[in-house]
Amino acid sequence: MSSLSNQVREILAQGQWLKRDLETLRDDADLYDAGLSSHDSVNLMLALEEAFDVEFPDALLKRRTFESIQAISSALSQLKIDAPVP
Numbered sequence: 001m002s003s004l005s006n007q008v009r010e011i012l013a014q015g016q017w018l019k020r021d022l023e024t025l026r027d028d029a030d031l032y033d034a035g036l037s038s039h040d041s042v043n044l045m046l047a048l049e050e051a052f053d054v055e056f057p058d059a060l061l062k063r064r065t066f067e068s069i070q071a072i073s074s075a076l077s078q079l080k081i082d083a084p085v086p
Helices: 003-015 038-052 069-082
Strands: none
Touching: 003 038, 003 069, 038 069
16 A cells, blocks of 8 residues: 555545445446545545645546545655646
8 A cells, every 4th residue: 555545545544435444445436436526536636635745636626536545646756746846
């Protein structure tokens, strides 16, 4: 499990959006099946943007971006790589 995945898990735990135990949830498990609602996914996105100091572009505002810890980690990696250097 990557450090990024662990950070995403921590944010999910803080938000308490899931009905399943995060300890037993695989990185590729469907978060919507685990209890994440579309409203929760917006709150999750906002929490991720704040925690990682990124902004999700419109192209990533899709269900599949937030469907698993693995998908979220992949999107965050892409955002960090594509972020302009200050």
